[in-house]
Amino acid sequence: MQRNKVHHVHTIDRVARDLGVSEELIQDLALGLEPEDGVIWVYGANDDDGILAFTDEGIEEVELLLEEYHRVSASKT
Numbered sequence: 001m002q003r004n005k006v007h008h009v010h011t012i013d014r015v016a017r018d019l020g021v022s023e024e025l026i027q028d029l030a031l032g033l034e035p036e037d038g039v040i041w042v043y044g045a046n047d048d049d050g051i052l053a054f055t056d057e058g059i060e061e062v063e064l065l066l067e068e069y070h071r072v073s074a075s076k077t
């Protein structure tokens with residue numbers, strides 16, 4: 001039986017701050033990511049909407065997407 005070995009996650013605001021981009025951009029980039037990519041939703045007792053969070057692997061995925069985003073944005077100018 002395989003067990004989940006994730007022992008911590010980083011919230012979207014933390015990832016955005018660490019990567020120097022907006023939460024909105026991270027949200028847009030993460031739209032196509034799945035739990036297998038390291039993206040999860042965290043819900044609190046009084047939080048029906050949840051908070052987007054990332055495992056270390058999820059952050060790596062976002063970094064790759066961010067590189068692609070910047071590459072494509074630069075080529076449009």
